[in-house]
Amino acid sequence: MPTGEVITFSNVTKTFGAARAVSNLSFTVEPGRVTGFLGPNGSGKTTSLRMLLGLVTPDSGTATFNGVPYRDLPHPLSTVGAALEAASFHPGRTARNHLRVYAIATGLPRTRVMEVLTLVGLGEHATQRVGGYSLGMRQRLGLAYALLGNPGVLVLDEPINGLDPEGIKWIRGFLRHMAAEGRTVLVSSHLLSEVQQSVDDLVIIARGELVHLGPLSSLETNTAPQVVVDSPDREALASALTAAGITFAPGRSGLLAAATDPGHVGHIAFTAGVELSVLHRQKAGLEEAFLALVGGERSL
């Protein structure tokens, strides 16, 4: 069984010319869990992953696996499996042929090729030319390549891009399974909704900076709760709230009051003699919390 390793980014900074792509980024990624690495397009995710894999040199800081930078790993292929781009396979060659070349070059048994192709659901398409593959099939081939050395760490850049609903369902189960076996799984995405159902932890960046770190549930608790309140006499309700120092904004089903306790809002209305038609607590959705953190930039 492969053992997961702790990924540590420590004060990593990278600038391209005058543009700072990644700024003083620090976080850890734990084994046995799926971690979503989220941020809008251009927020620095790919640059960070490329630094982790030794493909880009940081200006300062380190990105390591159990304290060791990628270039110093004694057995990189059996430590880390990475899928950064889906389209870099030669269209004229078959999936099996592609992976055989890598397997031979790295001293892995040839039998591993069909094992990984089967694992990602490409067993029946192993002898098909990659040129005829859909984007989703190329994503799966990228995953198969990442799994060749049976690594303890998986680093996947936007693996859900291009998958159809069935493929999305499959990859969610796949990521969970990989983590359940003890692997460290780091998955980037620009859409929270895409990974929400498969991640345990979140690392969110915007403009190259860390803006949120913690379990998925922490994003929810990070969101300011609101009390939805309404009255047949909305004007009187508004006056009562203002008099009590509670700010509010009009919402779809009433006034959205900046308060945590519906009981408190109800009491204010009661003492002002205002009848209520609606009174409940509301939390903003995860997507709203995510958008608020990344500066409201809605990714395309």
Ligand SMILES: Nc1ncnc2c1ncn2[C@@H]1O[C@H](COP(=O)(O)OP(=O)(O)OP(=O)(O)O)[C@@H](O)[C@H]1O
């Ligand atoms: N080789 C490079 N030369 C110059 N600028 C670069 C280079 N690579 C990335 N950048 C810039 O760094 C910033 C971060 O880009 P990066 O690709 O890491 O973001 P991302 O979050 O992965 O976005 P996307 O999801 O669109 O790939 C962007 O402003 C990008 O234009």
